[in-house]
Amino acid sequence: MEKFNRIYSLRVEVDNGVNTSPLRSQFLANKNIEITLPYSVEFSISRRTLTSAQTGTFRIYNLGPEQRNAIQKDFFQFTQLRSIQFFAGYDSPNGKFMPKVFDGTVVTAYSYRVGRDWITEIDAFDGGWQMATANGVSITLAPGTTASQVVSQLAALLPKMSGSAIVGNFPYANKRGEVLFGNVWDLLIQKSNGLVTIDNGQVKALQLNEVILGSLPLISPESGLLGSPKRTPSTLEFDMIFEPRLTVSQVVRLENFSNPKYNRNWKVIGFEHRGTISPSVAGQCLTSVRLWFTLEDLQIITGNVVI
Numbered sequence: 001m002e003k004f005n006r007i008y009s010l011r012v013e014v015d016n017g018v019n020t021s022p023l024r025s026q027f028l029a030n031k032n033i034e035i036t037l038p039y040s041v042e043f044s045i046s047r048r049t050l051t052s053a054q055t056g057t058f059r060i061y062n063l064g065p066e067q068r069n070a071i072q073k074d075f076f077q078f079t080q081l082r083s084i085q086f087f088a089g090y091d092s093p094n095g096k097f098m099p100k101v102f103d104g105t106v107v108t109a110y111s112y113r114v115g116r117d118w119i120t121e122i123d124a125f126d127g128g129w130q131m132a133t134a135n136g137v138s139i140t141l142a143p144g145t146t147a148s149q150v151v152s153q154l155a156a157l158l159p160k161m162s163g164s165a166i167v168g169n170f171p172y173a174n175k176r177g178e179v180l181f182g183n184v185w186d187l188l189i190q191k192s193n194g195l196v197t198i199d200n201g202q203v204k205a206l207q208l209n210e211v212i213l214g215s216l217p218l219i220s221p222e223s224g225l226l227g228s229p230k231r232t233p234s235t236l237e238f239d240m241i242f243e244p245r246l247t248v249s250q251v252v253r254l255e256n257f258s259n260p261k262y263n264r265n266w267k268v269i270g271f272e273h274r275g276t277i278s279p280s281v282a283g284q285c286l287t288s289v290r291l292w293f294t295l296e297d298l299q300i301i302t303g304n305v306v307i
Contacts, residue, residue: 003224003241006277006285007098008088010035010058012106012122014070015080033067035060040278043086045102047248048270048290049197049204051189053128056086056102060120061278068111068120075108081160082106084124088244088277099215099244101273103162103201105129127198130158134184141178146171150180150191155203157184162201166249168210168301199248206249209296211267214250216243219289221256226286228258235269235290236262242285246271251298254291265298266291 011034035041042059063071073082084106089098104126111120137157141150147170155165170192180187188196188205196205204212219225224241236254246252250268269292275285 002092002094003090004093005091006088006242007037007091007096008041008086008277009098010041010060011083011085011087012071012109013082013084015073015082031070033070035063035067037277038279039063040276040281042276042283043088043273045086045273046270047102047126047199047272049195049199049206049248050270051185051194051196053131054102054104054126054197054199056084056104056122056124056126058084058086058122058124060122062118063111063120068118071106071109071120071122072111073106073109078107081129083160084122088242088273097245100200101244102126126200130160130198131183131185134158135182137184137187138179138181141174141180143175143177144173145178146173147191151188151196151203151205154180154184154188154191155205158198158203160201161198161203165203165205166212166301167203168195168206169299170205170207197248204249206301207299208292209267209294209298210249210301211251211298212247212249212301214245214247214252214268216245216250216252218253218255219243220254224287225254225256229254229256229262229291231293234293236266236293237288237290239286239288241287242273242275243287243289244273246287246289251300252291267294267298268292 040061045056047054086102087098088101104124107123109122148167152167192205226239229236229238253265255263270290272288276283
């Protein structure tokens with residue numbers, strides 16, 4: 001796949017002042033602004049198989065005052081849910097593709113001036129709002145209910161998710177009935193032994209050797225691998241040319257020439273995207289990838305995958 005002509009679409013939900021409800025601070029905003037080229041954007045996105053929220057930071061250059069004011073969100077407006085989605089990719093000779101790279105909610109958004117440039121900076125979480133607000137759940141479980149069934153049931157209680165949960169094999173079951181109450185995310189962590197995450201608006205609860213299929217089956221120098229992978233006690237890490245098709249917990253085959261013993265299937269446990277997409281400013285655009293270093297056979301779990 002040739003990687004030429006970086007493109008993007010940043011969609012931000014804003015408060016347009018129309019809603020006059022007494023519960024204004026808690027309403028779902030109802031207007032979207034879509035930002036694309038020729039506006040320049042810098043971004044830094046971290047997605048990992050962790051129980052904490054994924055993070056994204058976006059800096060857009062020289063929006064007009066109306067857009068800047070509409071996007072602004074103060075930290076004390078934490079109960080106001082505003083979605084943000086970032087699509088990015090390439091308009092290459094072999095075809096145009098622009099997968100979803102980040103799907104979350106705006107934490108804060110401010111604009112400031114540096115020299116002649118106005119910069120609008122947005123900090124966002126993926127899953128943070130759901131983890132913090134899904135409280136007060138109470139469910140009763142019948143004897144023999146497996147942990148996989150419980151995780152699926154709890155995941156369905158999280159609000160404003162983009163896709164159905166992907167749940168692996170958690171076979172252990174409580175022989176007696178059980179009542180669960182409290183914060184949904186805390187219960188999900190408990191029932192999955194900490195092997196749950198929210199990625200691109202979707203719950204993924206998988207064992208360490210369980211994987212899903214992704215849109216990028218192979219990483220090699222031809223697909224953008226840079227340099228030689230670095231071995232750590234538990235991971236294999238490397239940089240590659242910005243690759244928006246990656247998704248957390250997917251299986252990928254690595255092919256590199258520097259150390260052929262690493263040429264096999266791996267589980268993607270995390271990556272960071274960082275770079276600039278601009279028609280006027282040159283800049284790097286890279287993805288740092290972490291693969292899980294396990295010699296166990298990887299088991300593919302099928303499900304509703306949002307990439």
